[in-house]
Amino acid sequence: MGEVGLDDVRSAHERVQRYVHRTPVVTSQYLDELSGRQLFFKAENLQKTGSFKARGACNCVLSILEQDPGVTGIVTHSSGNHGQATAYAARLAGLPCAVVVPRDTASVKIDAIRSYGAEVLLCDPTPVARREACARVVEQMNYAVAESSNSYSTIAGQGTIALEMLQQVPDMDAILVAVSGGGMIAGIATVVTELRPECKVLAVEPDGKQLEPCLRAGRPLWPDPPRMLRTLADGCRLQQCSPRAFAVIRRLVAPPVISVTDRQIAGATQLFWQRTKLI
DSSP, rough: OSSSOHHHHHHHHHHHHSSSSSOEEEOOOEEEEHTSSOEEEOOOGGGGGGSSSSHHHHHHHHHHHHHHHHHHHOOEEEEEEHHHHHHHHHHHHHHOEEEEETSSSSHHHHOOOOOTTTTEEEEEHHHHHHHHHHHHHHHOOOEEEEEESSSSHHHHHTHHHHHHHHHHSSTTSSEEEOOOHHHHHHHHHHHHHHOOSSSSEEEEETTOOOHHHHHHHHHOOOOSSSSOOOOOGEEEEEOOHHHHHHHHHHHHSSSSOOOOOHHHHHHHHHHHHHHHHOO
């Protein structure tokens, strides 16, 4: 797969639909009145393994197995959610799995990764340490890497969110997507650009990520080596988007980027819990 397109997302949907949930869309009259908009929340917290990551990980791992039936195992690095999803996908494929996670990863996420049968390898909490530890597993065990966002197979899997949303809410004007490595927004933008080009795809980031200057410049401006953000949104701690995801984002997602502080994240999360009764 040299790039990612709508056909790739449709193929991903066929590949993973029996292994993931078609998640519901949640609404709230109170939040509509508060915002002056009709709001629709795609409840990917009800997804297999607890996040949208199951879509991309399943497509990535199953694609690896299709391309190389002799693959000996799967390895990835993650702050937790992609690790759980990859462990789940590897178990479906009948493959051993190793997941590299930072030492400060929440214990509930580490326990969940192990519950899917994967080996957990701890490393220093930096992007460089994560990649290096993952590379050592590849060298020692000859495992294939299931990237969390720097893989077109993963991006295509995440794009299945948009296929569902456009069926559930066909006349959407805009979709707001949280951005960390960028795989989810890249996949969603791929679908929306083709099927509903009048719908805007807007990036939402934790304060400090600074995606908008990169989009306006048309190239990454983040520091090298990359760093982790200090943010309440622990699934969005990576400051840099992955190269393949950013290439898609740069082409399909326009500024502005919505940046939110920890205070705003906490307040919005609490309000959502109170009004939708959904955690």
